[in-house]
Amino acid sequence: MSSFAAASDLRLREVDAPQSEVAHFGADQPLAMDAGVNLSPFTIAYQTYGTLNEARSNAVLICHALTGDQHVANVHPVTGKPGWWEIMVGPGKPIDTDRYFVICSNVLGGCMGTTGPASINPATGEPWGLDLPVVTIRDMVRAQAMLIDRLGIDQLFCVAGGSMGGMQVLQWAASYPERVFSAMPIAAAARHSSQNIAFHEVGRQAVMADPDWRAGRYFDHGVRPLKGLAVARMAAHITYLSDEALQRKFGRKLQNRAAPTFSFDADFQIESYLRHQGSSFVERFDANSYLYVTRAMDYFDLAEDYGSLAKAYNGTRTRFCVVSFTSDWLFPTSESRAVVHALNAGGAAVSFVEVDTDKGHDAFLLDEPDLLAATRGFLDSAARARGLMGAR
């Protein structure tokens, strides 16, 4: 068996029998979705780290980004790589699992065990495919709230996340202000911009243009739209970096050759790098899931939902720490600043850190000392206010 086929088997197993904790919600607990349908039954796969204290007051919910998953701080069951936020989450880390009970669940519409288009539709015994109602950020958060209920937690000590995870944080604080003691939206925005919707549309069209997509029923035919999904990932990956970082890392350097080949091979290192990003992504991700989660981000617009962003947070008692990165052109500082202005107008307790880095949008996943220090400082002060100091 090739390593790709082996990885694909692992990926398929994670869809319906994940190596995570699983919460099943039956017919008595449907999820009321923005699309106007009740989803039932459905499943949420999640990981936890650390111990919930007796008062159930030390729970931190981490919200993952577009193609992330619940494996924040453990080896990934499909790729064998370390968790995606081990720089931030773990014993002694800024989100300290010796002190906090950390929860991360796979988003609704995902493909790592939470109900998504690759999951089996119990009504048909077949994968949902495009029959799954379109998912929104608010639906993802509603599902997470049901999981938090199931875990017996009234109020989360903190909800934190970057990018699409940051959108979920903003939605949490707007939908359930009394359940969020502190919130940390990182490299996020209160709405998806036109340019970002445009990038997502390019990615979706790449998937749908692949003949193997088969109108979303590829699983019926034993194929997968790997080429289309890889192209979507390559295009998206460029938006996660910055011109400066690409120039520094790759420049115009050639890949294992002394001169251009006068062909369409991956002559340049950047081409080779992007192709690798594309091919490793398709090993672990479902193409329809990519359509659903990108769509969820496109539909996100808190100001539209509440009349204005300030109204979304009027009178909130949640403590906020908003973080952006100077070279992030996908979720630029201006988007974070708009959130901060709205929070100020509502009299909220808010900090705002702009981290100086050339690493672009992906900086939220990397070793950025200012991000780590801000997280630690913000959580320490929130822990004092919440009476969690005994834990350390």
Added chain:
Amino acid sequence: MASVFDQERAAMSVARVDLLLISQMVERGARVLDVGCGDGQLLRLLAETRDVDARGVELSQRGVNDCVAKGLFVVQGDADTDLSDYPDDSFDYVILSQTLQATRQPRRVLEQMLRIGRRAIVSFPNFGYWRIRWQLATRGRMPVTKNLSYSWYDTPNIHFCTIRDFVALTEEINAKIERAVALDSAGQPVGVSAPWWVWNVFGEQAVFVLERGR
């Protein structure tokens, strides 16, 4: 709690003795906005000794990041432009310590402070201080002192005023002076009952508590 205060006093230069004075002017549990909060020295003092709900605005991102790492609530912003984001009466006190002279529109900033806060506390270096007058008079050059160490061409301080100038401005914007203190070069208050001209000559810096006039 007193120990924190003492540590701060020990660590604080005479030049920033205004911060101690300001912190004592704020009642416990008040809502405070410190405009131009720097590295958060006053915010920390207020949070730890006066139990206040303290927020800050700081122009330099480095200062903001340092404050947030200390667990303070600070956003990056400009006193000249960003105070308009805050609603009326959002704070009990809005503080501007040693920053007025660096704003582009001091009058506008003061008006905004009195709009968003019930009271404004302002500390500033007195350009009427005798050493400054002496330097200007005898050397004929722009004064450079220990506490105002910039040369005229690289100073961030673009709107110096004297204590009397400041009092005139408070009258112009219809603000009521609730309290005023002038501090000499040792950080000691200049005689409370002394007339304005004495303050204006012997005060190296001044701290004013303002209220909206009727």
